[in-house]
Amino acid sequence: MTARPFAALARPHRDDVRIAVCGLLGGLLLYGLGLRTGPPLLDLPGWLALVALAAMSGAELLRRVAPRTSLAVATAALAVDVSSSGLVATVVMFTDIMYAAVLYGPPATARRVPVISILLTVVATIVPAAILRDPQALLIGVGVGVITVGPAWTGVIIREHRNAALAARLEAEQVALLAEMDRTQAIVAERARMARELHDMVANHLSAIAIHSTAAQAIDDPAASREALGVIRENSVQGLAEMRRLIGLLRDEKAPGGAAEAQATPTLEGVEALLAQARVNGASSGLTFTLEDARDAGGGTRLPAPVELAAYRIVQESLTNALKHAAPGEVVVRLAHDTGGPLTVHVTSPFGDRPGPRAPGSGAGLIGMRERIELLGGRFEAGPEDGGGHGGSKIWRVRATLPVREEEEER
Template sequence: MTRAGPEYRWLLPSAVVAPELPGDRSGRNRPRRTVRDWIVDLCAFVCAVLIGMLAADAMTKAADYSETLQAADQLVGALACCALWLRRRWPVGLAWVLVAVTLVAPVAAGAVLVALFGLAVHRPLKPTVATVGAAALLTSWVQPVVRPDPTTGLLANAIMGSLMVLLAMGWGMLVRARRQLVAALRERAVRAEEEAALRAENAQRLAREAIAREMHDVLAHRLTLLSVHAGALEFRPDAPPAEVARAAGVIRDSAHEALQDLRQIIGVLRSPDEGAEDRPQPTLATLDALVAESREAGMKVTLDSRVGDPEAVPAATGRNAYRIAQEALTNARKHAPGAEVTVTVTGRPGDGLAVEVRNPAPLGEVPRVPGSGQGLIGLTERATLAGGRLEHGRTPGGGFEVRAWLPWPS
């Protein structure tokens, strides 16, 4: 159980707020007595004094009540009431002592009722409270025999004493149950807040991962075009003017598209309201434009689409297929320049959508293009989150292939 804060501590008993460790008698783990504790203890002391005075007044009506016995009762009653200030430190021991004292000193009846109430509040029913309560009930029947009350009969006195004991203990157990309920509800509220914070943190983490994955898929394609064509201009300064112009155009267009994509992602990060002006998301129907763009960049790409109507593919499924093909083409452009790439798309409703991108081994030496290896990891995560799967690896001839399957509900 969590520790109660200052604003809730007045609701909880000391045994619930900071339970005493076994064997600890130093009081270092015991909370300081609050103003409310002092007020409650003072009220309990006054009640015990009043009940003791009523019992003492009733005993004065006995014919054999001597002054010496009267003085002894008053002294015992005063000590019993004063001992109540120790009930928070030693509730069990004090209850046992007062139960034994009340057997021969009826003036301690008020003190024993208060002690039983405090014991029921701060200790569980079994075995402590039940044992002390049973002893108190037994005392309530034996005490009228040892010190009979001259104003009432033996049976009435015993019944009245038993009822008072049961009332004090029942009231204490009710207070304990209520305080434990309040503590449990507060702990549940704290746990709910912590779980809500964890869920929010997890949602933010998933959102960051999705944004990072989208940024990689979108920008890697554009920046790879920039890198490849800039490298071609660097290593072929004697290229014909037509090729130089075409490469410069691709670099210009790729940089422009990369800036547009970056501006779109930043707009989503800033405010969801800016997403209304974003450009349309790619779908399977825009795969032809991706292939055409790759061809304009100098790649040899063959598209084999066996999907009847690309517009009928769900938007999310088509977007994931587009991103998978885009990343696979980007990798082929970086690691197998000049090789012919084949993009195959098949599927129908109910059977799912399959995307396969294959390229043979590169011809000649491959220029080193830096890469983080996060693209294929992101594609695998994208396919898995969509309910599909993705596989990739080397082909027997030294090429590379990417195979993905995405669900397409019927």
């Protein structure tokens, strides 16, 4: 802990300088006019009132930067002033210093000064009345209370209002900061969700377009070129429809009747259509696609929409990756779910050494799938494994386990 430089500590506020100068000039004017507060309590020379005035003016300079020192000097100056021929300006400046000590002083000073001022007032009321046996002696206590209790408790009230205002401002700043953090997190989460949706919806169609456009350029066969162009057109139309659906979700367009435009959410009922499209897109690459649906068909239950959407996107992205990277062979999609258990999605595809993918990719597909599963509290695995029943060759396996809550499933 480093000590503050004396120059910085003693540098008075400009308002305090004005108060000190005005008080000093006012006191000199009163002294010159011979206006005193009353006879001195002690037989001291009258010129000591000027010394007390100067000391009180100096204490005014320290009312903010050193409140306790200022109060100590002011108390001594007031004692000298009262003991000599007092000046009203000195008393008025003392009340200001008492107020400033409570307002600008440390918490301990702010607590003790008001209590001490009350005790002094009580003593100044009881002792003179008991000694002098004169009711007018009570006026001494009244005077002490006016110059001590009044300023001190005024400082307490102002300080409490100032602290309350500061606490309210800090609370408002914290609330604003938390709101900004929540807004930022919401934006980041929404951008991540939009990125996943855009990637999963469009990547499949664009990959098929890239693969078949490359084949159409490489094969000098009009029939094959027409077939490739047909696949390209179909995927272009479907990709455009998906993009329009996403844009509609972002705009949240309203129908003329005021209701939001209905947007179909993909479900596992659409997996067959995905495989049918994949068979068309992968025919030229030597890929076949098979669906094994081992879900409990007798349960008569419907899975929660987030679970079905995540499973649908996992299958869609896995088929897209197979079209890009898989070696010729069979791609198997297996769905399994028993009542009360999780939904599992397995996608296996031949894994072989290829010079490069059939279509370029961003590498965000596996990341997006993992994020979808983690958001639902599931497990996700992806990577090469021994083929086993595939003739000992390696396969690429995607395995996703999605928990299904019973209360959500019953809905």
